[in-house]
Amino acid sequence: MITTIIRRGIQAMFVIFAMTLIVFLGVNVIGNPVDILVNPDLNQAERLRVVERLGLDQPLWQQYLTFLKGLTQGDFGTSFVYGRPALDVILDRLPATLELALLxxxxxxxxxxxLGLYAGLYPNRISSRxxxxxxxxxxxxPTFWVGLMFILLFAVELGWLPSNGRGSTVxxxxxxxxxxxxxxxxxxxxxxxxxxxxKTSLILRLTRAGVQEVVAQDYVKFARAKGLRENRVILVHILKNLMIPVVxxxxxxxxxxxxFSVVTESIFGWPGTGKLIIDSINLLDRPVVxxxxxxxxxxxVTLNFIIDISYTLLDPRVRLDGKG
Structure with a gap:
């Protein structure tokens, strides 16, 4: 298993390296940040000084090598807009997005x-339908339409909840x-x-499909034939075996x-990374993007690796090295 983990780690590094090239080229061949960031009344000499200060006077391949060198040191470059390290700008906004995503x-x-478990166990009931x-x-x-309806109903009409900003923080x-x-x-x-x-609809339908597949298996029928309590059959024999696709x-x-929380953060004025990336794209703030x-x-890449490891914990028949 250790050998497989090392092999997966090496594969992940190759994926990340390939993505550095794709991302860097994709971002740097679009537009000219100087046209947005500087006053159009500046003369050519002043514009050239700005280009040189931002490092845009170098050939693209040299900019890429400088970018790779910075990555090895945890340096993603300096934001054109904020004048701070791009990674620091993102990390300032990341907690807002993380807590929203977790909730x-x-x-x-x-x-x-x-609900998916219930709909799978009792598919013919009206409530399940x-x-x-x-x-x-x-x-x-559409997400944007639902967000606007939430604001109109709960914030404007009922006045129960705020519709903008992050509120008090600690x-x-x-x-x-x-x-x-x-x-x-x-x-x-x-x-x-x-x-x-x-996400609720996705998990619900996936759980229902998994329940209907698992409940027809012989081990579930045998567990019920032994007289096990229904709660134990559901929790141990059904729920556990459908958790791999759910995980x-x-x-x-x-x-x-x-x-991809961009739309939601923009609608609700949530100061997270989604709103930051939209603003950075509009301003062609390449280091932040x-x-x-x-x-x-x-x-x-990390989540996929964690999922692979989780498989072996949920189902001992699954082995990362393909054995067993």
Missing amino acids: AMVIALVIGLP VIMTGSILGFSL EFLGARWSFLTADGLQHMILPALNLALF TIIGLEFGSLIA VAYLMMMVVLF
Whole structure:
């Protein structure tokens, strides 16, 4: 297993290296940041000084080598807009996105897993059909429209919840967090529900499909024939055996919550990395865009590795080295 972990680590490094080239070239061949960042009234000599200060006067291959050298030292470059290290700019916003993604995933699991289990165990009940119809709506409704409806209903009409910003924060472990204050939690509810809607439907339908497949297996029928309590049959024989695809989707979808929360953060004015990347793309702040994309690459590679390890814990028949 150790050999396999090392091999997977080497494969991950090759993936990350390939993505550095793709991301760097993809970002640096689009547009000219100088046209946006400097005053158009500047003369040519002043514009050239700005180009030189930003390092854009070097050939693209030399910029890439400088970028790779910086990566080995944890340096993603200096933001053109903020004048600070790009990684620091992202890390300042990352806690806001992390806590929102975690809350959204918790909501999706708490709602989607039990409802999917119920709909799979009792597929012919009217309530199960209502649940599955609701899951179709979760897939179909656009995120931006649902977010606007949430704001209109809960913030404008009812006045129950705030619709913009992050609310009060408290410093913990060197970062600012909203979930530690009542006001911050109130600000988190609407954007978290908006993020969780699609994930809830996905987990619900995946769980239902898994239950219907597992419940027909011989070991489940045998467990019931032995007279085991239904709760034990569900928790030990059904739920445990359908968790492998669920764990896969949880890991990947959590990564997508962090990487693709752009729409939700923009609608609710949530100061996370999603809103930051939109602003950085509009301003052609290349170091921040590249740093963000590379962080997402590392995140997804790491999540896939953790998922592979989790398989062996959930099902001893699964071996990373392909044996057994």
